[in-house]
Amino acid sequence: MSFLKKLFGGGDEKADAGGDKVLGEESYKGFLIKAIHMPAGAEMQLAGTIEKEIGGELKTYKFVRADRMTSKEDLVVMALGKGRQIIDEQGEKIFS
Template sequence: MSFWKKIFGGGDEDSSESAAASGPHEEYKGFTIRASLLPAGSEYQLSGSIEKEVGGTVKRHDFVRADRFSSKDEARSFTLAKGRQIIDEQGEAVFSQSWPAKPN
């Protein structure tokens, strides 16, 4: 990548960074949890998604929390743990929530 593209953006991402940005995934109780990197200054914010095929359609729930970590590995590890917690607490109901909640 050229010097100017590195400074001003554009062009293809570095393939190693692109692979890292997609993050690891984990199968848990029939769900797929994916960790993603969300840079927040010099730290990384907890960010990921939960997916599952329901009725022939892949459903997805994205989540972001305020927790921040100094390393990518720590952010990924805690994101996968948070995904497991969400699945344990909500199961498939996580896909039926609509935000913001509608007033009665």
């Protein structure tokens, strides 16, 4: 699968284990970042999850930001970017 197709979900949206509709995902520094579909009226709210297996257990951190947009592509880019920023700032401490 091409990088852009994977980044933007390639139209193959899926649900994760929590039932959230995943619009795009990316591996980053051993973490898995997922852009999540969160409707907010006619727009979508910026939201995502960060996952990592630690000690044989899958840990998940969910984030929601105030930003809203109408473009799925913009949402995916921004959610994955926000996930990278959280990982860079906090690392595994997000699961504490």
